[in-house]
Amino acid sequence: MVRMLKLGALAGLAGGIAMALFLFAVGEQSIRDAIAIEDAAAHASGEVHEEVFSRGTQVLGGMVGSIVAGVLLGLVLAVVLASVRHRLHARDDWRRAMLVALAGFVTIALIPALKYPANPPAVGDPDTIGRRTTLYVIMLAWGLLSAWGGWRLSLWLRERRTPEHLRLSAAVGLFVALVGLGFVVLPGTPDVVTAPATLVWRFRLASLGGAAAFWSVAGAVLGTLLVSRAPDRVASPAPAAVP
Amino acid sequence: MIPLEERVAVQPLPVAVPVWAWIVVAFAAFALYALAMENGALLASKAEAVHELFHDARHFIGVPCH
Numbered sequence: 001m002v003r004m005l006k007l008g009a010l011a012g013l014a015g016g017i018a019m020a021l022f023l024f025a026v027g028e029q030s031i032r033d034a035i036a037i038e039d040a041a042a043h044a045s046g047e048v049h050e051e052v053f054s055r056g057t058q059v060l061g062g063m064v065g066s067i068v069a070g071v072l073l074g075l076v077l078a079v080v081l082a083s084v085r086h087r088l089h090a091r092d093d094w095r096r097a098m099l100v101a102l103a104g105f106v107t108i109a110l111i112p113a114l115k116y117p118a119n120p121p122a123v124g125d126p127d128t129i130g131r132r133t134t135l136y137v138i139m140l141a142w143g144l145l146s147a148w149g150g151w152r153l154s155l156w157l158r159e160r161r162t163p164e165h166l167r168l169s170a171a172v173g174l175f176v177a178l179v180g181l182g183f184v185v186l187p188g189t190p191d192v193v194t195a196p197a198t199l200v201w202r203f204r205l206a207s208l209g210g211a212a213a214f215w216s217v218a219g220a221v222l223g224t225l226l227v228s229r230a231p232d233r234v235a236s237p238a239p240a241a242v243p
Numbered sequence: 244m245i246p247l248e249e250r251v252a253v254q255p256l257p258v259a260v261p262v263w264a265w266i267v268v269a270f271a272a273f274a275l276y277a278l279a280m281e282n283g284a285l286l287a288s289k290a291e292a293v294h295e296l297f298h299d300a301r302h303f304i305g306v307p308c309h
Contacts, residue, residue, distance in 0.1 A: 001264055019303075027303045052295040062299025069278060069304065072271040079264045086257040093255070109305070118305030121298075125309070132307035133280050207305045 004082045005075055007225045011097075012074015015218030016067035022210040023066055028059060030203035034120035037195060041122070066210070074218055077104060081222065087155065094223030101219025103147060109211035111143035111179055112136055116189055118207035120199060128190045135186060142182040150175030279306045 035055075042049050053061065081100045088096045116136050124132070154171035162170075193200055277293070279301055294301070294308075301308045 001258065001261060004258065005264065005267065023299065023303045028299070031299055031302060052292060053298075058295065058298050061296035062303060065278060065297035065300030066303065069275060069300065072275050072278075075271045076268050079260060079268045082258040082264070083260045086255050089254070113305050116305075116307065118302065119308070120302060121308070124307065129307060129309050136307050137280070203302075204305075207303055210303055211305070 001082060004078045007222055007229075008074045008076075008078020008081075009071050010074070011218045011222035011225065012071040012077065013067065014070075014221040015074060015214040015216075016070015018217040019070055019210045019214040020063035020066040022206070022213045023062055024059070027203065027206040027210060028062075030120050030199055030206060033199055034122040034195060034203070037199075038122040066214075070214055070218065073104070073108070073214070074222070077101060077218055077222060080104075084151075092223075093226040094220075097223030097226060098216075098219045101215045101222070104219075105211060105215035107143045107147045108140065109208065109215065112140045113204070113208055113211070115139045115183055115186060117204045119191075119193070120195065120203040122195045123191065123193050123200060125191050131190060135189070139182060139186060142186075143179055146175050146178035146182070149178055279304055 077097075077100060081097055084100065085093065085096050088099060090096045090099060116132065116139060150171040153174050154167055157167040157170060278297055298308070
């Protein structure tokens with residue numbers, strides 16, 4: 001388990017670096033454009049806004065933050081993979097790691113982003129930050145709960161020897177239905193977006209791209225480490241118990 | 244349909260996931276919260292510095308931000 005966590009942290013580090021590079025190469029352009037709009041608006045209204053950190057520090061801080069977040073998510077990925085891998089029907093640990101990473105991308109990144117998409121600076125009312133954070137966390141938690149519900153249903157149906165096509169359809173169906181319910185029940189974001197639509201759209205795509213970069217790299221690296229360095233019981237498949 | 248032999252061969256043994264591993268997960272979740280969503284509820288005076296330093300990452304990860 002300790003080894004699994006180490007590999008998870010390593011995979012998360014690799015994924016975090018991928019996300020940080022993606023942020024630097026793709027996301028920063030939109031952030032720069034958005035800040036220019038913010039500054040222009042502040043200038044027009046005669047407001048003087050003292051920045052705590054320079055832009056350079058913030059860009060670096062953003063990359064460091066991405067990497068730290070990556071390592072933390074890598075630990076979560078490793079523990080979840082360890083707890084489900086003996087029940088995941090896949091050919092090897094690389095595929096299992098990729099499946100769990102895909103689940104992570106969908107539940108942790110995609111679902112909250114569909115309901116409350118990422119916004120560049122210049123969008124977002126400071127007065128509603130508390131409410132927006134609460135809604136975001138509720139959506140995130142609901143997505144995780146939905147995924148857990150689908151997973152439990154899948155396990156339950158497997159015990160009852162339901163054919164695979166029905167089992168997977170039912171499990172994914174329950175998951176999608178629960179997530180859809182959350183989308184419908186939860187209120188939308190309270191903020192009005194006044195920034196140009198193309199800028200906001202570009203930033204949201206970049207944000208999702210960064211999440212995809214993280215989860216795919218973290219999953220692939222964790223899977224590769226498990227497959228290639230498999231000297232002990234933790235990583236190697238069970239000895240072939242062929243009758 | 245995968246042949247039975249193959250299926251038996253590839254199913255790994257369960258890994259014991261001790262309680263402390265889930266505590267690590269809880270810690271990671273808390274640290275992510277502090278990193279990404281903290282706006283002053285817990286860290287009070289330090290929150291703004293944390294917020295501003297990781298500002299770009301917050302926006303990029305998609306967490307609500309001012």
